[in-house]
Amino acid sequence: MTMRTDAPLKTSGAARYGLDVTPPGTVYGYVVTSTIAHGEITAMDVAAVRAAPGVLAVYTPFDPLPLRTPMSPLLGETWVPLQDTEVTYYGQPVGFVVAETFEQARDAALLVEVTYDRRPARTSLHAGLADALDAPPSLHGEPPTLQVLADGVESIEDALAASAVRVDATYETATQNHAAMEPHSAVAVWEDGRLTLYSGTQGSDLQAAQLAQALDVEPARVRALNPFVGGAFGGKGHAGVSAFLGAAAARDLGRPVKAALTREQVFTATATRPATVQRLRIGADADGRLTALAHDSWSSTTATPSFVEPTSHGTSREWYTTPNLAITQKMVPLHVPPTTFMRAPGEAPGSFALESAMDELAVALGMDPVELRLRNSSIAPPGRDLQWSSKHLDECFTLGAQRFGWAQRHRRRVDRDWLVGYGTATAMFPALRFPCAVRITLRPDDTAEVATSGADPGTGLRTVLSLFGAEALAIPPERVEAALGDSTLPPGGMSGGSTATASVGSAIAVGAPAVIDALVAVATGPGGLFEGREVAYADGRVFAEGDSATFGEVLRAAGRDEVTAIGTSAPGEEMTKHSFSSFGAQFCEVRVHRWTREVRMSRMLGVFDAGRIVHEQAARSQIMGGMIWGVSAALHEGLEIEESGRPANGDFASYLIPVNADIPTVDVEFVRYPDTLHNPVGARGLGEISVVGVAAAIANAVYDATGIRVRRIPIVLEDLLE
Amino acid sequence: MDITLEVNGETRHLSIDPRVTLLDALRERLGITGPKKGCDRGQCGACTVHVDGRPVLACLTLAATVREPVRTVEGLAADGRPHPVQQAFAEQDALQCGFCTSGQVMSAVAAVEQEVADVREFMSGNLCRCAAYPNIVAAVEQARSTKESADARV
């Protein structure tokens, strides 16, 4: 097994991220943000800014950079800054100062005086629950309110009332920020009417398309580069304000512009995962078989509604067998920072509610929570005919229970001053893929290149490209170079939705035979090494009877620089035959301090059924990271929005995410069943499923340890005081 | 003002604004971009470099105050071979996006050199949102045993 191919670059400081580029003549942009959450800007006094040393330009809604609102099929509309005087959240970009140096731009930006006509701000999700609105249809086009009822059942209420055992509980999850370590940033360079943009995003071609639309230039005149991305997690799908303002200012000034949000600005001027409130009502018979499941969800969203966290559609809609199901999804528009997808959107907070409620049901039934889940495992989503293509959740649970020592959980465990508890939860995340094109090139030096515009924000896509290329061409991975993160390469779509591995794998499976055909044509064509003969390709060589040559030799003999082919793929017929998902079983042990009520996660295990595992080490790393994200959601992170709309903890000193000392060993295991019904390479994606269920497993473990059921995350000491 | 910095064994002269941090001097003036700016507030560790052999946060250090030699992640390799800590980070997959890695590596080098008792505690000033923490600890342990066997040979 080779190591992650870019590990040497990343450990030596040689990997170049967006901001690591400083073209000659670069000037620096600094964003100014609003200090109210709702109102209108009536004036901006920038005289002192203009007079400050080194300042080249000040852009405001009164003196804006022209930008049009881009629209994309995948992302919808993307907001562009400074085009009007409306303020709809605290920390909204309202100005942009460009100066010769970073220090000059930063200090001058402090001199901007903004006058507002303030309006009352709605910032409380709770206060807005009463007049919440129906959410728009889900990503899959399902309506916000949806019911599946058994024959003869009039309503979900009737089904619940007729159930032998019932749970009715309401759960809450916090607003979160992706908080990738690389702040949103861009370096923009114009040359001869062409823009080159260096900026870490989840898809260079999407970024280029958004910029081209915003700047009103031909798409071919924009090149977006993101060979290295310092983390994204859903927060770098839309092009950001630094990219729009940097590119527009660079055009206006005729100088390269470098712009980065400060960490504090990242918390407001990018986007967040919405806060949610979720009511779960579950009915079961005395054997623990579900008879009714109702999941009502409320999500915060922006003042003009945009992304809504699809918690009920993402979980209860599909996870368990139940004859009666009712889900609703509502939204509460607030004057809060933009909302967008974040690692397992819907599933992560949704699973906290559903899997906590399942634990409550297990308690009510006096049943082992693992057994309860096995008993209700679905073979298809309720009310749908299409069965799961490849589901081994039972194996995840039985293997996991054994490995974790789940059977020990009955002993009342106290370890000195620590109360010890065990918890478990199901994890599911849909298996998806996006349209994707990959170019495969064979070169005379017997190396190959596999190229796509997609991004590797730490997922290991670069390594996976080499491995798939090597496999399809039957040559060692060391001879396959991966190229990505460049919008001029064939469109690879977005690294999001845990789709990239399945998408590029499918495209390579199409492209490799095509490039081999092209090679064979060169070998057997006029002037070819094996002109007019029967040949076959194997292991990087072309074989003719009694003779063979490497593909490099074939190309050299023909005087060719390369042969190339582009493979494309997209979701297709398989979608009409099966339902697709990855599955997992999460286990964790927590310790709650008897006196201080501090909660420590002390041990965790996740067992996953995610199809074929392509690169074991990178796969484990990604899963481990996702599981730690679950710990973070359960015990650490939440963006607190004050009544005024200002985030109370919008920096890394107070927005808590786990540090090294918070995390002991994390155990990861896979059951390995390639899902070739989903795609030819059999991989289903790992980025998101790993976070799903963890927060519930932790809350369930806290209950096991203390007898206290906490229905709101992050769990804080106060929740556990008796 | 005019200053002189010794970075990775090279003497560099700079004429800078006194407000310039060591981080911005390295990144924006000297093209040494291994150290990263994750927060500019001393809250994340991505900018960690060594000054006189000790880890410091380059974003909280004004360039003009630096008298001792500076070492960044780019200056760790010797004779074209990666430092044992860099090698261990790569082998243990102690990274994903890599944005925190330069800082993690510099803190890890200090952890190994200082033979710290509690690695997880020592490394807790370096945030990793990808959460490569268990692998980072494994990398420090690996580098530590490499060093011990090297020390034993001497």
Ligand code: FES
């Ligand atoms: S950039 Fe220096 S500690 Fe974050």
Ligand code: FES
């Ligand atoms: S590797 Fe991404 S932040 Fe550490």
